Amino acid sequence: MSLFIAALLSGILAGGVYALMASGLTLIFGVLGIVNVAQGILVVLGAYLSYALEQHFHIDIFLSLLITMPAMFLLGIGIEWAFVRRLKHTQMRIMLSVLVMFAVALVIEGLLNIVFTPDQVSLHAPYIDATFSIAGFYLPYVQVFAFLLSAVLLLALYVLVYHTRFGESLRASMQNRTAAALIGIDVEKVSMITFGIGVALTAAGGVAYGATTVFNAASSYDLISRLLVIIVLGGMGSLRGTFFASLIMLVISDLAAVKWGPQWSSTVFFVLLVVLLVFRPQGLFGKLEGRSQ
Amino acid sequence: MNNKVKYGGLLAFLILLLSLPLFFSDPTFFSIAIFTLLYASSVIGWNIFSGYTGYVSLGYTAFTGLGGYTLAMICDHWQISGGYIPFLLVPVAGLVAAIFALPMGWVALRTRRVTFVVVTIALFFILQSLALNLSDFTGGSSGILFPASEWTGDFYNMPYYYVSLALLVVAVIIAWWIRNSKYGLGLLAIRDDEDRASGLGVKTWAFKLSAFVISAFLGGMTGAVMAYYSGTIFPVSAFDTSLNVAVALMAFLGGVGTLGGPVLGAFLLEPLQEYLTIQYGSSSLNLVILGALLLAVILVMPEGIFVTLPKLWQKRNTAHLVSTTLPLAEQEKVAFVEGNAGESK
Amino acid sequence: MSILLEANNVSKAYGGIQALDGCSIAVEQGTIAGLIGPNGSGKTTLFNVITGYERVDSGEVRFDDAIITNQKPEKVFQLGIGRTFQLARIFPRLTVMENMHVAKQRKGAAGLFSRWSSSHEQRQALELLDFVGITDLKDMPAGNLSYGQKKLLEFAFILIAEPRVILLDEPAGGVNPTLINHLADRIKTLNGQGITFLIVEHDMEFVMSICDKVTVLHRGETIAAGTAEEVQKNSLVLEAYLGD
Numbered sequence: 065m066s067l068f069i070a071a072l073l074s075g076i077l078a079g080g081v082y083a084l085m086a087s088g089l090t091l092i093f094g095v096l097g098i099v100n101v102a103q104g105i106l107v108v109l110g111a112y113l114s115y116a117l118e119q120h121f122h123i124d125i126f127l128s129l130l131i132t133m134p135a136m137f138l139l140g141i142g143i144e145w146a147f148v149r150r151l152k153h154t155q156m157r158i159m160l161s162v163l164v165m166f167a168v169a170l171v172i173e174g175l176l177n178i179v180f181t182p183d184q185v186s187l188h189a190p191y192i193d194a195t196f197s198i199a200g201f202y203l204p205y206v207q208v209f210a211f212l213l214s215a216v217l218l219l220a221l222y223v224l225v226y227h228t229r230f231g232e233s234l235r236a237s238m239q240n241r242t243a244a245a246l247i248g249i250d251v252e253k254v255s256m257i258t259f260g261i262g263v264a265l266t267a268a269g270g271v272a273y274g275a276t277t278v279f280n281a282a283s284s285y286d287l288i289s290r291l292l293v294i295i296v297l298g299g300m301g302s303l304r305g306t307f308f309a310s311l312i313m314l315v316i317s318d319l320a321a322v323k324w325g326p327q328w329s330s331t332v333f334f335v336l337l338v339v340l341l342v343f344r345p346q347g348l349f350g351k352l353e354g355r356s357q
Numbered sequence: 358m359n360n361k362v363k364y365g366g367l368l369a370f371l372i373l374l375l376s377l378p379l380f381f382s383d384p385t386f387f388s389i390a391i392f393t394l395l396y397a398s399s400v401i402g403w404n405i406f407s408g409y410t411g412y413v414s415l416g417y418t419a420f421t422g423l424g425g426y427t428l429a430m431i432c433d434h435w436q437i438s439g440g441y442i443p444f445l446l447v448p449v450a451g452l453v454a455a456i457f458a459l460p461m462g463w464v465a466l467r468t469r470r471v472t473f474v475v476v477t478i479a480l481f482f483i484l485q486s487l488a489l490n491l492s493d494f495t496g497g498s499s500g501i502l503f504p505a506s507e508w509t510g511d512f513y514n515m516p517y518y519y520v521s522l523a524l525l526v527v528a529v530i531i532a533w534w535i536r537n538s539k540y541g542l543g544l545l546a547i548r549d550d551e552d553r554a555s556g557l558g559v560k561t562w563a564f565k566l567s568a569f570v571i572s573a574f575l576g577g578m579t580g581a582v583m584a585y586y587s588g589t590i591f592p593v594s595a596f597d598t599s600l601n602v603a604v605a606l607m608a609f610l611g612g613v614g615t616l617g618g619p620v621l622g623a624f625l626l627e628p629l630q631e632y633l634t635i636q637y638g639s640s641s642l643n644l645v646i647l648g649a650l651l652l653a654v655i656l657v658m659p660e661g662i663f664v665t666l667p668k669l670w671q672k673r674n675t676a677h678l679v680s681t682t683l684p685l686a687e688q689e690k691v692a693f694v695e696g697n698a699g700e701s702k
Numbered sequence: 703m704s705i706l707l708e709a710n711n712v713s714k715a716y717g718g719i720q721a722l723d724g725c726s727i728a729v730e731q732g733t734i735a736g737l738i739g740p741n742g743s744g745k746t747t748l749f750n751v752i753t754g755y756e757r758v759d760s761g762e763v764r765f766d767d768a769i770i771t772n773q774k775p776e777k778v779f780q781l782g783i784g785r786t787f788q789l790a791r792i793f794p795r796l797t798v799m800e801n802m803h804v805a806k807q808r809k810g811a812a813g814l815f816s817r818w819s820s821s822h823e824q825r826q827a828l829e830l831l832d833f834v835g836i837t838d839l840k841d842m843p844a845g846n847l848s849y850g851q852k853k854l855l856e857f858a859f860i861l862i863a864e865p866r867v868i869l870l871d872e873p874a875g876g877v878n879p880t881l882i883n884h885l886a887d888r889i890k891t892l893n894g895q896g897i898t899f900l901i902v903e904h905d906m907e908f909v910m911s912i913c914d915k916v917t918v919l920h921r922g923e924t925i926a927a928g929t930a931e932e933v934q935k936n937s938l939v940l941e942a943y944l945g946d
Contacts, residue, residue: 099471150656156613158471159413163609164655166602170648178642285598289482296475331486334479338464341476345468539803542796546804549793556755556775556785557805557863614795 070201071322075315077203077211081276083310084214085269085287086294087221087303088262094238094301095258098148098161102169104288106263108281109172110136110270112180115187125187125271126213132267140263143168144256169284176281187274210272217268218307224261225303234258238301286330293337299350309348374522378515387514389631391586394521395579396607397623401528402575403604405535406568408614411548412470415601416477419484420573421580422595423457424450426488428581429501429590439504444520447581454577455570462569466562478601485596500591503584517586524582528575529620535571536616544568545614603630610654612663621662705764706731706898707783707867709752712761713922714744721747723922724761727900729867729915734889734899736913736930738906740943743919745902746788749869753785754778765867784865788872790852794845798836798855801844802827805859830858834888850877854885867898874905886912910934918942 089103110132117128147164151157225231236244237254245251273279273287294313298305313333320332340347377390399421407413427450432443465476488495495501508516535541543564546554555561584590607626612618629650633643658665707729714722722744729735737745750756752763754775763771765781779785793801806823831837834854839847844855853873860868870889874882882905889899889912903909909916910930918926918933920942926933933939 093471099474147652147656151659156659159474159605160609160655160659162413162415162474163602163606164652167648167651167655170644170651172648174642174644174646174648177644289478292475293479296472300471327486327490331483331490334483334486337479338476338483341468341472342464345472347472350472542800542804545796545800546793549795550791552775553791553793554804556753556779557859558776558779559804 066201067322068319071318072315073201073203074207075318076311077207078276078318079311079314080211080214080218081269081272082290082294082314083307084217084265084272086291086298086306086310087218088265088269089291090295090298090301090303090306091225091234091258092262093295095234096144096148096161096255097241098151098158098165099292100165100259100262101162101288101292102143102165102172103262103266103291104284104286105169105172105176105281106136106139106266107270107273107287108279108284109176110267111187111274111279112176112185112270113267114271115180115185115274118187118189125189125275126209129268129271132270133264136267137260137264140260141256143263144259148259149252149256169288173281173284180281182280182282184278184280185274186278187271189275204276206275210276213268213272217265221261221265222303230254230257290330290333293333297337297340297347299347302347302349305347305349371526378518382511384511384514385635387518389628391514391517391521392583392631393624393627394518394525395583395586396603396627397620398521398525398528399576399579399600400604400607400611400619400623401525401532402572402579404608404613404619405532405575406565406572407605408608408619409535409541409544409548410565410568411614412466412473412565413605414465414477415474415605416479416481417572417576417604418580418596418598418600419461419477419481420454420458420576421583421600422484422488422597423454423573424577424580425584425590425595426495426501427453427577428585429503430494432504433501437504439506440508441516443504443585444516444582447520447524447578447585450581451574451576451578454580455574458570458573459566461573462566466565466569481596481601485592488592488596496591498591500589500594502589503587505588517582520582524578525620528579529616531571531575532616532619535568540564540567548614606651609659609661612661612665615661615663618661618663703730703732705729705767707752707763707765707900709748709763710761712748712751712763713759714747714751714756715759720922722751722758722761725919725922726924727917727927729898729900731898732893732896733914734893734901734912736909736916737900737902737919738904738909738916738933739919742921743942744922745919746871747922748919749785749871749902752778753783753869779863779865782864782866783869784860784863784867785869786853786856786860786871786873788875790849790856792844792847792852792855792859794843796844797841798831798844798847799827799840801855802830802859802862805862827862830861833861834858835884850881853877854881857885857888861892865897867900868892870899870901870903872902872904874903874908882908 085103085107089100092098092100092103113132113135114125114128117123117131118125123131147168148161151160151164223231225234233244233249233254236247236249237251237258241251244254277283290313294309295306297313298307298309313336316336317329317333321329324332378387381387399417402420403414403417407417424447428443428446431437431446431449437443437446461480465473465480468476489498492498506513506516535544543554543559543561546557546559547561547564551561580595584595587594603626607622608619609622610626611620611622630647633646637643637646660668705728709725709727711724711726712722713720713724725744725748727735727737727748737748739745747756751758754770754773754777757772761771762769765778765783770778770781773781793804796804803823806827828837828840831840834857836847836851836854836858839851844852847855857870857873873885877885886908889901893899901909901913913930915928916930916933917924918936918939920938925938925942926936928936
């Protein structure tokens, strides 16, 4: 029983981290209409950047975010401007965006492998390599810190999206691109900034992820698959949905790992998605749109 | 394009492929050739569903993997000897993949296009992990060995080469048959405007599901031959993540939804991929180059070679016909004439 | 003159907006009926509801006295009711000829794998393309057609299914005057052959010139119905158009 509760707790903690990573993905889809399949490798890139800063300059991994987040934000804007913007709004757009982002991911993956070698690494900070106990359960500090980081940033994101002018423009663009443009919103600029934010979030996600798992460039595949499943489950474009879906998915897969062994945890993840889609093709919070896309 | 020229060219190409072994004997060359032919067949298979209906799948390897494992498990279970006999079982592998495709398609096709992509990825991963975890059936991570054949030396590649070629011919015939039927037209209509097609009486559900199954059938067969050629099958090789994207890429490069596009894409990309691997090892430089190349192609020619080149050619030929200084009525008349230039398929 | 197509007391709301509010219309067999009204009066919604693209909240739709309320679009099409859209919905990546063939679905599985153009079908398609005047463009991808040409194509492929009644949603919208007259001629010819029409239009000249009877919608309700002259003089109608 206690194993289950431990799994529940770790699932929630991990869920927060995944929610952070997936939020960028769902926002990007909502505003730009594209599926950023490079999100996985970008998280890994963020992790590696913090790793490098820690190794060479001894900068604390959480503080390194002050450098890596702006850097990744700029990278995101750069990618949007250079590649995403070129994709015309034709019917093929979504598919082409997947291929383009995949190509970008390949390039980044290759570069990371060259620079950092395929050896697996992990992010460390001396003050968190310990566990503390609460009500008889041992929780690694690392997981808790990662969760707190995620929670703080998700809260900041929520405030940004729902309580600022920019957030208004963002939500308007998400709901109806043409209408938003008609009322004077610079949709292109909003798209660019949203993409930048989505990528900046991966820097933080990278720290959270890298601190709680060993990783290398190849980890991005499993990561992006899970992230995609989460945003589909939550309903694409829905921040709320992403949050709940992350928690649900991680808790259930951790519980499954306890019950049937860790090798099944990923499988359960995907099976859950498939099962849900049979009953609710639009995900938890998605909209059931017509299929004339 | 003149039909006689088209068919003549195809025939010549086929004869060339058939007689290739007379001119070359280098085993590496044939290894690349075999994979190119098999890739071409899979891309055609992928294109029959994803290219024609526009529902892009990034989990096609689920079917090639299913085919590979089916063949391996049959040979293993019934102690089939190596050599020519396993080839006879290849259609069975295809059939099994097709049967699996029914429930898979039934689930996946309930979703809209974007979600569909993710579902195909999910289904792919489920199969991969089943292959890994149901080790009693599948041999787990160490996989299954195919029975050894007695062919040696230079001859070893030949049976595989000709079977792959035969498979490609079958794939092309199926694709051609579909493209020129009402069925294929319905699929393309679904791609352009599914609701409109449905409103006009096209049975969209049946069309999509059947195309999905046919596509899986081809995938199963190609996967079986691929696996047999490799001699062994294990989860990561059978359910290869990069293959999922490779087939989509090759189709896009050549021209999605066309007849020749998939073949062109495969014939261009696969040898390139192999060459890069040989030159630089399966290292990361490989990935960087491939990725950069992909980016360039997608941004410059998003509709693929088969579609973009004829368009450019047409633009050149008709650019001088319409002048912006003509009065509107005259322009309309000219536009009617310009329409006769037509488009090659 | 019997009523071929009718909608009785149909209501439909979207969220808080009542698009149709107890709306009724009756189209007599063999006539060309017009449906007009200010923007937002519910004309396209009524079309959608009649042809099954939208469900009604209440009310009924009858075709040839049989109830067809809430039937799916393909069923409605099969019964003999064809319909065009404001923004012509054709298949852009298929050629004009191929577009024609999609609309001619053969019954049962027998037709599925055979070659897609039997000579009878091909002749019929060519005749129709000729009829609307775009035969020269038959091998052109439909996406390359001009806006007016697309509308003609849509009209043609609706015809290939040999419908008994055709609903046209703003056929003259955005089309140059020469083509509009051309279209009006074609409609009259077809009407002479027995096809009933229901046309939504803003172009008053067009409506007055070919419609036998006109129904006026305003805010989801029918406010007038009669001949074109009668309707033009109706004070309610004038108010509706001017008042908004």
